[in-house]
Amino acid sequence: MADQDDPLQKIQWRPHKDTFQPAPAELGALAARYGIEPLGQADSPPQSPQVWFEHDTMRKIRRHLGRDLERELGGLLYGEVFHDPTLGVHIVIVWEALMAEQAEGSPVHIRYNEESWENINRQKRLLDPAWNQVGNYHSHPGLGVFLSGTDLANQRAFFPESWQVALVLDPVAGDEGIWAGPQGTPLDGYRLFSRKYLQ
Numbered sequence: 001m002a003d004q005d006d007p008l009q010k011i012q013w014r015p016h017k018d019t020f021q022p023a024p025a026e027l028g029a030l031a032a033r034y035g036i037e038p039l040g041q042a043d044s045p046p047q048s049p050q051v052w053f054e055h056d057t058m059r060k061i062r063r064h065l066g067r068d069l070e071r072e073l074g075g076l077l078y079g080e081v082f083h084d085p086t087l088g089v090h091i092v093i094v095w096e097a098l099m100a101e102q103a104e105g106s107p108v109h110i111r112y113n114e115e116s117w118e119n120i121n122r123q124k125r126l127l128d129p130a131w132n133q134v135g136n137y138h139s140h141p142g143l144g145v146f147l148s149g150t151d152l153a154n155q156r157a158f159f160p161e162s163w164q165v166a167l168v169l170d171p172v173a174g175d176e177g178i179w180a181g182p183q184g185t186p187l188d189g190y191r192l193f194s195r196k197y198l199q
């Protein structure tokens with residue numbers, strides 16, 4: 001048992017207590033419940049993650065980002081995450097968007113200061129505790145939709161899970177784009193559902 005003297009053998013990796021495991025679910029059954037047709041080609045596996053926004057939440061995001069056409073605005077997305085083990089697909093259900101009210105933004109950069117985080121944390125306490133931080137959203141007024149170097153660095157640092165998304169809107173041009181994961185992988189899009197019509 002010479003290994004017992006090896007200090008490296010004493011290291012025990014434990015999952016961090018915040019490590020979140022998406023609940024297993026069947027994409028087809030979930031899609032039927034939400035009245036959604038999953039995104040992807042008929043002859044290939046569906047894209048992962050599938051991202052579904054609650055209709056009123058998306059309206060709230062658009063209203064928020066349309067409020068300032070000079071400066072970048074943004075916030076965080078909260079909701080549920082499931083995983084279809086057969087298809088290997090994550091399903092992200094975005095239920096709520098919390099705006100970073102006090103964030104200072106320039107046309108190309110957004111800075112969340114202490115105050116904006118406190119604000120978000122206050123609002124977060126009122127959310128369903130089962131929800132997760134599923135990503136972020138922000139505007140690029142008049143600049144088009146893409147992930148900038150800063151956006152990609154933020155994605156790697158703060159939204160590293162493959163199912164954590166970045167939604168970017170240009171409220172001037174009316175364009176939008178969505179990416180996911182630490183590399184900022186582009187997605188085909190997202191789906192909308194209404195909480196009023198859940199099966």
Ligand SMILES: [Zn+2]
Nearest residue numbers: 138140148151
């Ligand atoms: Zn950006």
